[in-house]
Amino acid sequence: MKTLSEINIGERLEVILDPVSRMDLIKYSGASGDFNPIHTVDAEAAKAGLPGIIAHGMWTMGNLAKLFTPYYEEGFIEDYQIRFSGMVFIDDVITLRASAEREENDSIYFAVHAINQKGQPVLKGKVKFSKYA
Secondary structure: OOOHHHOOOOOEEEEEOOOOOHHHHHHHHHHHOOOOHHHOOHHHHHHOOOOOOEOOHHHHHHHHHHHOHHHOOOEEEEEEEEEEOOOOEOOOOOEEEEEEEEEEOOEEEEEEEEEOOOOOEEEEEEEEEEEOO
């Protein structure tokens, strides 16, 4: 695997998550303190007019860190901007991608996005990954 310094502008990082499970969302509810039942109870999701249980947006966003986990000995996520663009449902397979856009000083700026198994975007944004001095 390449080090962060060996990543070229335009190069892409990718992680494919396991299918989203109800247990993933139950665990995330406990970890985050977000117990909104639309994330764990079918009947409550239906009552809210949803076609099924949806993942917490922050669950999807938090998983973006997996793109950068191999590089945490070299640096850290200093800043990010995220926009949610679709819902994530149980059994969805989410692909996370980051494309290196530019390098400035000791930071690499990435465009990030997540898509489901149908190719539909569910999240997009920017990440600033800074190298340790």
